[in-house]
Amino acid sequence: MSSMREVPGSSGPGEQTRRLLLGGGTPGVVTRCRDFTRQALEDWGWLEPGDEDHYAGSAARPDARPAAHPDGRPDARPEGLDAGPDGRPEGRPGSATDATAADTAAPSAAAAERAAERAEAAEDVLLMVSELVTNACMHAGGPRELVLRHMVDGLRVEVSDGSPEHPRRRPATDPALPGGHGLTVLERLARKWGSVPSTGAWGGKTVWLEVDSPLTSDPWRPGPSAARSAVSPESG
Numbered sequence: 001m002s003s004m005r006e007v008p009g010s011s012g013p014g015e016q017t018r019r020l021l022l023g024g025g026t027p028g029v030v031t032r033c034r035d036f037t038r039q040a041l042e043d044w045g046w047l048e049p050g051d052e053d054h055y056a057g058s059a060a061r062p063d064a065r066p067a068a069h070p071d072g073r074p075d076a077r078p079e080g081l082d083a084g085p086d087g088r089p090e091g092r093p094g095s096a097t098d099a100t101a102a103d104t105a106a107p108s109a110a111a112a113e114r115a116a117e118r119a120e121a122a123e124d125v126l127l128m129v130s131e132l133v134t135n136a137c138m139h140a141g142g143p144r145e146l147v148l149r150h151m152v153d154g155l156r157v158e159v160s161d162g163s164p165e166h167p168r169r170r171p172a173t174d175p176a177l178p179g180g181h182g183l184t185v186l187e188r189l190a191r192k193w194g195s196v197p198s199t200g201a202w203g204g205k206t207v208w209l210e211v212d213s214p215l216t217s218d219p220w221r222p223g224p225s226a227a228r229s230a231v232s233p234e235s236g
Helices: 029-043 051-056 096-139 182-189
Strands: 016-021 144-153 154-163 192-197 205-212 232-235
Touching: 016 029, 029 096, 029 144, 096 144, 096 154, 096 182, 096 205
Parallel strands: 016 232
Antiparallel strands: 016 144, 144 154, 154 205, 192 205
């Protein structure tokens, strides 16, 4: 059964830390680590309800077309709409109604684009967590701990295992075959990454990566909300 408690404070100013204790290469450990990371990213404002829809759907596409009129003509004048003082139908381009709609549409489009950027950044993090945990399962007896350190300007992910052998590139394999792509993913998506000897009781090493925050340049929302640190041991 899982439990949560506060982590003793070793975080720097403005840093929030979440820690997941693991039992090695247990069944479902990759999914557990992804779910743990996703929840943390939601609490820290990287993901909000509907953000993934913006990322995957057409709402974030700049070439999205406006909805057509019910009769199938995109520029059709609705029946019964009276002409304005300038001779143009009210609600058509140039009217006060249209100006108001344009004023509200611009922030909405910008907000959708930023939501898509946050969702994309979150999906990159989830992919890299999957790669680190999978690599620990395949080559190091499974992960012992996942630590997420959320800072003002970015996120640091740490995965520790019991093997002292540091990650290294392996011979190139067929791109269609699984495995062997973890370091390539880190090099493409992480701001920087590396490995250090672990300070845990199990010895071994900690592989870490850092990414920039998608929130620091977002004027439409405040900084990340406060979230408590947590420890949750692997059960089973």
